[in-house]
Amino acid sequence: MQYIYAMMFAVDEINHSETLLPGVRLGYRILDSCALHPWAMEAALSLVGGYDANCSITPENNTGSMSYQSSCPCLSDRRLYPNFFRTIPSDIYQARALAQLAIRFKWTWIGAVVAQNDYGLVAVKVQQKMLWKFDVIVVVLFLEAALTIQASTAKVILLVSWYTDIRELFVTSSDLLQHPATSRVARGVLGVAIRSSNIDGFEAYIRGLHPSHRPDNEFLREYWEKEFGCAPVSSSSTSLPPCNGTESLYGVHSHFTDMSQLRVTYNVYLAVYAAAHALHSLLSCPNTDTSTSNCSSHLSRVNFTTPQGERFYFQGGDIPAKYDLVNWQKSPEGSLRLSLIGKVDGFDIDLNETGIQWSTGSTQVPVSVCTMSCEPGTRKATQKGAAVCCFDCIPCGDGEISNRIDSLQCDRCPLEFWSNPARTSCIPRQQDYLSFNETLGITLTTVAVSGAVVTTAVFVVFLYYRQTPMVRANNSELSFLLLVSLKLCFLCSLVFIGRPSVWSCRFQQAAFGISFVLSVSCLQVKTMVVLAAFRSARPGAEALIKWFVVIKFLFSLIQVLICIIWLSLSPPQPQPDWEMTGVKVTLECAMESVLGFSLVLGYIGLLACICLLLAFLARKLPDNFNEAKLITFSMLIFCAVWVAFVPAYVSSPGKYSVAVEIFAILASSYGLLFxxxxxxxFIILLRPERNTKKHLMTR
Structure with missing residues (x-):
């Protein structure tokens, strides 16, 4: 009804105009198609019967076409529809506007409920094509979508369908605002609507309508009967009481009298004026035969200003794209109302984001993504078989960082740096070493110093009782030399603790190698002395014993030469172990030459094995001169410790490898000492009665 009277109002305005079609009066004939497409076609043809159809209204393939409401992009094809003109923009612009909103609000996971016709399918195809390059995925759902919408993870649902097809869902149409099924879920809907405009004088025109003024208007008579429940004077109805004549539309509030959303109505109004201006152009041409002239050429050149001050012209068969951005908001009274929150002009969007009321009731833009953005410290990993906007956020590994949102990869930190706990930045690595201040360092230092103190105490005891048979019988000179060597072994372990330096790295290995060779060679000479003691009756035995001391120094000299050559050619250097993982990197004495360290350790092992063999051969000699059993047991402990040392040293990380070497030094030194x-x-201090020559000789 409102569309009909918008046409009639426009015709009346034009007929009263002194500049537009002067001397020409327009008329109209209104037929009801009852929303049936064949009837609409028949009615249209009846209006132009017998005349050239160049100015006729062209139908679509499956729906009746009205120039003020037909928005299918297909109608813009001038090859197929050269004579079609419309006052509503192509749906392509509406689809692009919706796509621009999705990009603006950073929605990358959208469900789309579309009608299975040109209106829905073409629009969503345009949107998918436009949004794909922005990694926005539009999942198409058709009208049978209620359960799918409920199960979807998308927080934004795009509706592309004519409002009559999805009356139970929501669109930007005012006649759904009071629908009970819609009002519960429609608050917060954002839509692209046909632009609305005021038509000056139209509301007064509508409210001033009365059947008595238009007795032949069947549409108005039927409306009057339904609205007021009475029969106008011109009515033939006998079932309703007659109207008293005081009924008026000025107090009626209905869709017919509502002037707040003149959208399609305004397009009707524009269509009438466009046709009138084209006819004016046609009639203004001199010597023109109107029966054969092509009125579409005049329509294509239409360019005028409407009574509302708006410039109107066609681009091909279309008008420039202009839309309103509307938002369904809850009024203070609790009802829903459409609020204008922006405009679309071609590709430009003017939007008042703070004026939007979302479904949550706040102005906070909802988030609709398949997967939330990957925070710094993680990287995106695509899910197999899933959409490009669906991904997993994988934390960066140790030593890797990502400092951007949605980073595709994690970057490795330089050697001197390591990732912070959040994996968002590289921080300098802290140098770590076995320190005197930490628990492990304090423990090893205490054990080493205790060993040196005990060794000194034993030395003092032997020195004090040096004239007793027990000390004299066991070669006191070699015993004193062995105690000094063991004390050096205990003290050399302290060089391994603390911050490595150039001198400490060189000295620690040399001190370790030489002090242990001294200790093992002393035991080897003591074993030889025991063996030689039972050959003292043989010629040359005393001379052989004298040579043992020389042999001891030769053994030590060989180790000294090995250390000098090693430390001269390729000495250990203090270097951070960059191969370690973690923010702490061990500062260690790096072995530039593994061969040198292997020779030092191997030589000690060779002497230990020889000493063990000699002690084993001398284990059954008489007890009163025999140290062989004690030496055999001590060398078994010594060898066991250093055999276990090798795999433990190799497998221990960082500073703990240094602790393993110190532990091996201390364990083997304590083993030899005790x-x-x-x-x-025990005999000297607690059993002095056994420390006599008689006792030793009688055993």
Whole structure:
């Protein structure tokens, strides 16, 4: 009804105009198609019957076409529809506007409910094509979509369909605002609507309508009967009481009298004026035969200003794209109302984001993504078989960072740096080493110093009782030299603790190698002395014993030469172990030459094996001169410790490898000290009655 009277109002305005079609009066004939397409076609043809159809209204393939409401992009094809003109923009612009909104609000995961016709399918195809390059995925759902919408993870649903097809869903159409099924879910809907405009004088025109003024208007008579429940004077109805004549539309509030949303109505109004201006152009041409002239050429040149001050012209068969951006908001009274929150002009969008009321009731833009953005410290990993906007956020590995949102990869930190706990930046790595201040360092230092103190105490005891048979019988000179060597072994372990430096890296390995060779060679010479003691009756035995001391120094000299050559050619250097993982990197004495360290350690092992073999051969000699059993047991402990040392040293990380070497030094030194000297100190201090020459000789 409102569309009909918008046409009639425009015709009346034009007929009263002194500049537009002067001397020409327009008329109209209104037929009801009852929303049936064949009837609409028949009615249209009846209007132009017998005349050239160049100015006729062209139908679509499956729906009746009205120039003020037909928005299918297909109608813009001038090859197929050269004579079609419309006052509503192509749906392509509406689809692009919706796509621009999705990009603006950073929605990358959208469900789309579309009608299975040109209106829905073409629009969503345009949107998918436009949004694909922005990694926005539009999942198409058709009208049978209620359960799918409920199960979807998308927070934004795009509706592309004519409002009559999805009356139970929501669109930007005012006649759904009061629908009970719609009002519960429609708050917060954002839509692209046909632009609305005021038509000056139209509301007064509508409210001033009365059947008595238009007795032949069947549409108005039927409306009057439904609205007021009475029969106008011109009515033939006998079932309704007659109207008293005081009924008026000025107090009626209905869709017919509502002037707040003149959208399609305004397009009707524009269509009438466009046709009138084209006819004016046609009639203004001199010597023109109107029966044969092509009125479409005049329509294509239409360019005028409407009574509302708006410039109107056609681009091909279309008008420039202009839309309103509307938002369904809840009024203070609790009802829904459409609020204008922006405009679309071609590709330009003017939007008042703060004026939008979302479904949550706030102005906070909802988030609709398949997967939330990957925060710094993680990287995006695509899900197999899923859309491009669906991905997993994988935390960066140790030593890797990402400092951007949605980073595709994690970057490795330089060697001197490591990733912070959040994996968002590289921080300098802290140098770590076995320190005197930490628990492990304090423990090893205490054990080493205790060993040196005990060794000194044993030395003092042997020195004090040096004239007793127990000390004299066990070659006191070699015993004193062995105690000094063991004390050096305990003290050399302290060089391994603390911050490595150039001198400490060189000195620690040399001190370790030489002090242990001294200790093992002393035991080897003591074993030889025991063996030679039972050959003292043979010629040359005394001379052989004298050579043992020379042999001891030769053994030590060989180790000294190995250390000098090693430390001269390729000495250990203090270097961070960059191969370690973690923010702490161990500052260690890096072995530039593994061969040098292997020779030092191997030589000690060779002497230990020889000493063990000699002690094993001398284990059954008489007890009163025999240290062989004690030496055999001490060398078994010594060899066991250093055999276990090799795999433990190789497998220990960072500073713990240094702790393993210190532990091996201390364990083997304690083993030698207690196995060799503990039994003797026991007799000297606690069993002095056994420390006599008679007792030793009688055993």
């Amino acid at each position: 196995c060799i000297f503990a039994p003797k100190c």
